[in-house]
Amino acid sequence: MSDPTLLSIRNVGKHFGGLHVLQDVSFEVPAGSIYGLIGPNGAGKTTVFNLVTGLLEPSNGTIEFMGNSLVGLPPQRITHRGIARTFQNIRIFKEMSLLENVMVGMHDHLNYSPAAIFFNTGACRSAEKRARERAFELLSWVGLEHKSDMLADNLSYGDQRKLEFARALATEPKLLLLDEPVAGMNPSEKTILMEEIRNIRDRGYGVFMIEHDMRFVMGLCDRIAVLNFGRIIAEGTPDEVRNNPDVIEAYLGKEDEA
Ligand SMILES: Nc1ncnc2c1ncn2[C@@H]1O[C@H](COP(=O)(O)OP(=O)(O)OP(=O)(O)O)[C@@H](O)[C@H]1O
Numbered sequence: 001m002s003d004p005t006l007l008s009i010r011n012v013g014k015h016f017g018g019l020h021v022l023q024d025v026s027f028e029v030p031a032g033s034i035y036g037l038i039g040p041n042g043a044g045k046t047t048v049f050n051l052v053t054g055l056l057e058p059s060n061g062t063i064e065f066m067g068n069s070l071v072g073l074p075p076q077r078i079t080h081r082g083i084a085r086t087f088q089n090i091r092i093f094k095e096m097s098l099l100e101n102v103m104v105g106m107h108d109h110l111n112y113s114p115a116a117i118f119f120n121t122g123a124c125r126s127a128e129k130r131a132r133e134r135a136f137e138l139l140s141w142v143g144l145e146h147k148s149d150m151l152a153d154n155l156s157y158g159d160q161r162k163l164e165f166a167r168a169l170a171t172e173p174k175l176l177l178l179d180e181p182v183a184g185m186n187p188s189e190k191t192i193l194m195e196e197i198r199n200i201r202d203r204g205y206g207v208f209m210i211e212h213d214m215r216f217v218m219g220l221c222d223r224i225a226v227l228n229f230g231r232i233i234a235e236g237t238p239d240e241v242r243n244n245p246d247v248i249e250a251y252l253g254k255e256d257e258a
Helices: 045-052 075-081 098-109 114-119 120-141 159-170 187-202 214-220 236-240 245-258
Strands: 007-017 021-031 036-039 062-064 084-087 177-179 205-212 223-228 233-237
Touching: 007 045, 007 120, 007 159, 021 045, 021 062, 021 205, 036 045, 036 187, 036 214, 045 177, 045 205, 075 084, 084 159, 098 120, 098 159, 120 159, 120 187, 159 177, 159 187, 187 205, 187 214, 205 214, 205 223, 214 236, 223 245, 233 236, 233 245
Parallel strands: 036 205, 036 223, 084 177, 177 205
Antiparallel strands: 007 021, 007 062, 223 233
């Protein structure tokens, strides 16, 4: 039996004035899978992420998460529904420890009152303890638990990206959106991250990523959609996409020449 759909994008269009950035885009991200969105620069990938996370609204079409429409919801409500994202440009608090960075990602989910915080009640202390333990666990999922007390500013670029994943996971999402997760990583960091993302999927999360590194995408994703000039030109398993003549011409052909 195939997995149920987590995210469903149907006939989505987006235009900015007369510029049609996306046209008739449809695809589905199944639960428990790693899904890739690829395409040449300017194809519209980031716009898709911005539509899913509520930074933009589609001009037409539907976007549903677990059967409910996301269109018109502000980003914070979409996070609460269970979608978290990382950004192409890393956004972490460099003057905070790794543990604190992850705990900041949780704060919406810690529901103790300002009075409880002020009086430092037992309930507040045990919530804080649980949060620390969870933050430590999430850091261990990306291999950073041994650096939990280090300042984020002292991390390598690759580790800063991983810290962003842990912080995104701190919102307890069902779907994790990764924007170019291996940008700036060296080959061995990429290999390790591939395994860590597989483990995250195997823990029951859906993963939806934009990535330019073909070897990484083809080796990791269960399915891939290919955007070109705002339209989906192919969708399928890595093998199906790799052998699709339109993809070879529009994207991989250029990559090979390069
Ligand atoms: N707010 C906006 N107003 C006008 N045009 C926009 C806006 N946002 C994006 N675009 C245009 O939409 C097109 C798609 O951009 P987008 O960033 O989604 O592509 P991308 O596939 O993510 O590219 P890259 O791989 O380079 O990050 C581009 O031509 C871009 O200039």
